[in-house]
Amino acid sequence: VSQVYEQENIQTPVINVAGCPPHPDWMVGTLAHVLLYGLPELDSDGRPKLFFGRNIHENCPYRGYYESWTMSETFTQKEACRYQLGCKGPFTNADCWKRRWNNGVNWCVENSICIGCVQSGFPDAASPFYLAM
């Protein structure tokens, strides 16, 4: 969309609310921000920094296991880091680690791994999902 707007010299700013699917809070929050406070600050991919400004891996509750290289060998081994299972948290910027999903009952990394669904190039850039990058 941004490219077409540039080609056609359309000045309307583009906000990318990324995700497959985007979190409802990101959608509603972005719209509310535009209405109440104007355009939110965007990152280089045009995503609101408010929601996509921090890295999942750096803020992950299992980060300590990464530091000590305690790696999950199977999906159900939860007292460990999921990096070796293919978790794309290190390459993904979103606030899932604190916002969580579906009224906060769970989120991808607690349950399994992150497949980087908010990053540009998803899904090809994140595939194979279940191999460490």
Add this chain to the structure above:
Amino acid sequence: MAGCKPQAAPAAAGAAGTREKVKFSVDPLTRIEGHLKMEVEVQDSKVVNAWSSGGMFRGFEKILQGRDPRDASQLTQRICGVCPTAHATASVLALDQAFGVKPPANGRVARNLIFGANYLQSHLLHFYHLAALDYVQGPDVAPFVPRYDNPDLRLTEEENSIGVDQYLEALEVRRICHEMVALFGGRMPHQQGLVVGGVTEIPSADKIVGYLWRFKRVKEFVQDKYLPLVYTIGKAYADLLRTGVGWKNCIGYGVFPLDDAQSKHLHKPGVYIDGQDYELDTEQIKEYVKYSWYKQETTGLNFRKGRTEPDVDKSGAYSFIKAPRYRDKPVEAGPLARMWISNPELSPVGKKKLKEEFGLNAKRFRDLGELAFSIMGRHVARAEETYMLAERMENWLQELEPGKETYTQSQVPDNAEGLGLTEAPRGALLHYIDIKDRVINNYQVVSATIWNANPRDDMEQRGPIEQALINVPVGDVNSPVNVGRLVRAFDP
């Protein structure tokens, strides 16, 4: 939104009961999951011919080629935002077979509970937020308007107000169902939790309890509101229990495995053709493309040899949906097909209402007889199935053991085939994977809507929805409300 105008309705054709044939299309047919156009020919206030057209090429089969097989269960979920759980389920079943692995008991039960919660959500979504607006008159504000000029809305003021209250409450109940899916599956839509070999998260006692209290609220709604409202509507629209017969052929793949060998299911697999029951044999499935925008040399293939080669300039073709046939017969899929094949006992509410309102002494689903194959019969089947499933989910919750393994480790095979047979809420769903050199060589999906909304086949037989439209009353071609009712009853 409600009541889109027929596009090409000729100006002179407004009069009811015209003897002239009038052809028009409803495009897009709104309030469905996907994208469909219905073209119908009306004569003497009845549909005399119909063409169902899917105008969107998806090509997921192409996207999957050459990828790591395990990616399939994630990517195929993106086929549908309403039933990602069904595609994930079919995909992991295909992968389980190809990888030669089965989930442990706790994983099987957790899968059932993830999928079950999605079923409850999907059936409530279908009835309240897609179909009910054809029967319940809401206030004159969106989403209840716009509607047709002659919307044929027959409920009393009180019944309408109950319907609208439940429409709103159902939004919240659906949110609760999503939370149930996410508790064990990670999130909804698109679960991270469903993988080859089982489920990625061993349920904690905390999450099981969280699921349980949410489930009780949903079950109450199904039992006390959804089920009775369907029968209330059925009474007001009793003629629609005799409208929309179709081919009276059914297919079901079986769903919700009850044992670890996965040989027994809540709904058993089977086929019902020309009044006879048969065991399911997937070799009998062939996909025809004479009227579909695919290369004609790919017609008549079993999905194991299936190819997805679009040919958009093909003359005579009118749909991107292929025409699958079982033993060369069109068969319908969905709650009606499942309930007919399984023939379970009806709910206490159902038995009571059928006796009081319709004078029917029905104990089991097939006791509905001819009435089952109708617009209302399909709604009754869906509502009765929701109730039956909720009853069983209560048992599964008791079977689920906190802290017990839900996953079996496996390796990507060098070369293997796998078939995943399940039932999406809207009907029979098949995923087939062929792995060569550790990557996907071929992947084929035959989904429920492909079974129901397909065009004519190479033998010139209409698809199930096309056939069910025949004889559907259309008194006013500018308000073809029964066309929408019929198509929506299939939940395409």
